[in-house]
Amino acid sequence: MRADRLVSLVLLLRQRGRLSAATLARELEVSTRTVLRDIEALSAAGVPVYAERGRLGGFALLPGFQTELTGLNHDEALALLVAGSRRGAQVFGLGSALASAVLKVVDALPEGHRDTAADAARRLLIDPDTDLLSRGTAAEELPDTVAGEVRRAVFAGHRLRIHYAALDQPPKWRTVDPIGLVTVRGQGYLLAKRSGADRTYRLARVLAAEELDEPARRPERVDLDRAWQERSARFRTGGDQIAVLVGLNPERREELVGTALVVLAEETDPDGRLRMEVTFQDARHAEWALWQLAPEAEALAPRWLRASLLNRAAAMATRYGAASGDGHRRPR
Template sequence: MRADRLVSLVLLLRQRGRLSATTLARELEVSTRTVLRDIEALSAAGVPVYAERGRNGGFALLPGFQTRLTGLNHDEALALLVAGSRRGAQVFGLGSALASAVLKVVDALPESHRDTAAGVAERLLVDPETDLLSRRVVADEVPDAVVARIRRAVLAGNRLRIRYAAAGGAPRWRTVDPIGLVTVRDQGYLLATRDGADRTYRLSRVSAAEELPEPARRPERVDLDRAWRERSTRFRTGGDQVAVLVRLDPARREDLVGTALAVLSEHVEADGQLRMEVTFQDRRHAQWALWQLAVQAEALEPRWLRTYLHDRAAAIVARYAVTGDPAASG
């Protein structure tokens, strides 16, 4: 890990010129104390790093210094393969490897192309952390050490023990045969089999993982896209799902479709409103989704959902009823 970090430090200085210890620490995701120790190690190894004092000071390499430290390691190569989604690399525990790999790729470019690459990085932004309304995009939090063990078992074809907590359940150990990893909307999933039956595990619910020495019982080849579609279909059509009949403002159609599991029927009424029958994972899912649509949707059926929305709205009205000085309440 430290050797890779030292390479990244050198490449950062080569590509960006003088950088402060604070900037280097942020880029390398370490403390400034660690950066200073790394600078000392580079100097001791003969890398010509020098410090410039003052308000705009920092660390830099002597002009003309060249390096051949651009070979990709295993994790960096993997990171580039999933680099179509920066967050995909993050979910699979390859975020730092991707950053390091990109530095090496840029450093390997001819000097005439290197400036162009730097310009591209300034002009193109993929998957920012917030949208236009400043809503933060929350990705699953999975410890790098845990996802690294899962990733190794998947790629090596070995069996895996995971400590997994199903929704609403206590965590317990399971031994599985891993098939592949999938990331969807910043959420990571492990596709596996257990005792021959298909299983799908959300990575954020895995608190520990152990790669076992015995080979996984799985086919030599797998169509992961097809396997995901099949499991997705089973998920949408099984379990405690509920069907809801909704009358909806067409402007909110995509919001409803984006949260529902499936659309069973849909037609336009005479007044232009949509009448749709959709399914949700369970009662709680349906309650949450319809509440988000406020007065732009009306749940026609089932009755329990109408009652829930009515009672919740009535409680809100009662809370904000004007009865005097609001500051005097509570």
């Protein structure tokens, strides 16, 4: 880890010139004290890095310094393979490897192309943290130790012990046979088998992981895209899912489709509103989804869902009705 960090430090100085200790610490995600120790280690190894004092000072390399530092390690190469999604690299614990790999790729470019490439990169924004409505889309991230154990088990074909916190259940240890890793909208999943049955685990709920020496009991080849589609289909049609009949403003259709599991039927009423039958994972999911679309969506059936939404709306009206016209709550 320190060797990779020293390489990244040299590449940062090569590509960006003089940088302060604070800037280097931020880029490398370490403390300024660690940066100073790394600078001393580079100097001791013969790398011509020097300090400039003063308010605009910092660390720099002697002009013309060249070194062969562009070889990619395994994690950096892997990070580039998933770099089509920056969030994918973050979810699988490869964010720092991706940053290091990009530095090496830029350093390998002919000198005349570096500025052009850097300017082009600044004009592209891929998968930002918010959409046009300022809704956050932050990716889940695993601790490096957990992500590393999971990745190694998947790639080596070894069994894996995970301390997993399933929804509404206390965490417990499970031994699984890992098949592959999937990221969807910033959320990561481990596809695995457990006692021969297909299982899908949310990576954010893996509290600890341990790669075992025992070979995983899994097929030698896997079509991960097909496996994910099959599991998604089973998820949408199984369990305690509920069907809901919804009256909807057509302009909000895509939002409903984006939160529902399956659209079972759809038609347009004479007044132009949509009438859609959709399924949700459970009652809580249905109530949450329709509340987000209020007042543009109406639960037409089942009755219990209408009653639940009515009670929630009444409680909200009571809460805001208790406030005076000047915005202050009336004394009780």
